Structure formats: structure tokens, C-alpha cells
Amino acid sequence: MDTQTDGRRWHDMGGQDAGPICDNQHDFSLWEKRVDALMILCSGKGYFTVDGLRRVLEDMGEEAFETMSYYERWIASINQNLIESGAYTTEELATKMAKVEARGETYGDASLGK
Amino acid sequence: MGTPALVNDPFAVGTSVRIRPLMPPGHVRAPTYLRGKTGTIERAIAPFKNPEQLAYGLPAKEHMLYRVRFRAGDVWDKDAENPDDMIEAEIYAHWIEKMDQSHAA
Numbered sequence: 001m002d003t004q005t006d007g008r009r010w011h012d013m014g015g016q017d018a019g020p021i022c023d024n025q026h027d028f029s030l031w032e033k034r035v036d037a038l039m040i041l042c043s044g045k046g047y048f049t050v051d052g053l054r055r056v057l058e059d060m061g062e063e064a065f066e067t068m069s070y071y072e073r074w075i076a077s078i079n080q081n082l083i084e085s086g087a088y089t090t091e092e093l094a095t096k097m098a099k100v101e102a103r104g105e106t107y108g109d110a111s112l113g114k
Numbered sequence: 115m116g117t118p119a120l121v122n123d124p125f126a127v128g129t130s131v132r133i134r135p136l137m138p139p140g141h142v143r144a145p146t147y148l149r150g151k152t153g154t155i156e157r158a159i160a161p162f163k164n165p166e167q168l169a170y171g172l173p174a175k176e177h178m179l180y181r182v183r184f185r186a187g188d189v190w191d192k193d194a195e196n197p198d199d200m201i202e203a204e205i206y207a208h209w210i211e212k213m214d215q216s217h218a219a
Binding site: 006007008009012014015048049051052054055058081084085 | 137139140141142145146147148165166168169170171189190
């Protein structure tokens with residue numbers, strides 16, 4: 001191996017063997033579109049930039065790349081960046097998540113709740 | 115925050131350059147496959163705030179972004195199917211160094 005490639009990080013894939021390209025088409029689900037919109041909002045409001053999104057995605061490592069879907073990784077990174085930029089605290093996040101969970105698992109349950 | 119200072123001297127179009135052969139940890143915007151490779155400045159695009167600082171939520175100085183042109187044979191060596199094909203990549207000034215006599219082929 002060339003010495004200059006020592007220390008190459010997992011996401012820096014240019015020139016590596018990649019195998020065949022998967023050209024399956026699929027639509028995005030509603031929550032995935034919301035994650036995408038959330039990123040645009042966060043950037044527009046100045047909480048963090050797409051560079052921060054990428055930095056956390058890279059730091060999540062190759063295992064996350066193999067086990068989580070594209071937007072699952074995005075929402076994890078967006079959350080990390082929002083905590084780092086002071087948009088909310090982990091405690092506030094936990095309280096909100098518990099509230100949302102209490103509404104029920106489906107839109108039907110949630111609409112019948114308070 | 116004020117206007118960030120523009121850092122790094124601009125490289126003239128056609129200048130022979132090398133992408134710095136460094137491998138730091140952290141968020142880096144120069145792909146590994148080009149580090150240590152030689153090419154020429156194709157154009158200066160525009161200055162942008164350094165994404166390697168923005169990635170950590172830090173105030174960032176502006177660095178010039180260049181389009182750098184590489185010969186496939188110089189990048190992939192014997193693996194290049196068409197060694198005279200060109201690859202162009204956008205690289206920030208702080209990752210670029212001028213070729214001097216000790217580097218020239």
C-alpha cells in the first residue's frame with residue numbers, strides 16, 4: 001500500500017473497489033421527506049451547516065453505514081448537531097420524545113389522544 | 115462575526131501543483147485518492163468559508179476553492195484504462211502546494 005493512503009477514513013471511498021451499482025428505484029416515505037426538510041430548516045436558521053451533518057455521519061463510522069438507512073443516519077446526525085449547537089438539551093429531547101411516544105404508535109391513536 | 119479574512123495566495127491558472135500528502139483525522143475535504151498526486155490549476159472558482167471548520171460549528175475563514183485537473187495515468191498509475199483521460203476535482207487552497215524543483219518529474 002502507498003503510504004499516503006495510510007489512515008484513509010472509511011467514508012473516503014474514491015478509487016476503492018465498490019462492486020455493482022444498485023439501481024433500484026424507490027419512493028421516500030413521509031418521515032424521510034421530513035428529515036430532509038428538517039436539515040434545510042436547521043441550515044436556514046443557522047444552527048449548523050451541511051458540513052456538520054457530514055462530519056457526524058463520518059464519525060458515526062462504517063457500522064452505522066452498514067446497519068442504518070440513509071435518513072436514519074441523517075436524523076441521528078441532525079440530532080447530534082442540534083444538541084451541539086444548543087437548539088435543545090438532551091433532557092428536553094427526552095421529555096419531548098416521551099410525550100410523542102405517549103400519543104400512540106399510529107396516526108389514528110394520536111388523533112384520538114389529547 | 116465580521117467578514118472572514120481571505121487566506122492563502124491564489125494559484126495562477128496552469129500552475130503545476132501537488133495535493134498535500136497528509137492524513138489527519140477529522141473532517142477533511144481533499145479526497146485521499148488525490149493526496150500526493152500532481153495536477154494543474156484549471157481555474158479558481160471562488161472563496162468559501164472553510165468547511166473543515168464549519169463542520170465543527172466554528173467561525174471559518176474563507177479559502178479559495180480551485181478546480182484542479184489531473185491526468186488519469188498520474189492518479190491511477192497502471193490501473194488507468196485511458197492514462198490520458200482527465201479527472202477534475204475541486205480542492206481548497208490549503209490542500210494545494212506548488213511543485214518545486216525537488217518535486218518535478
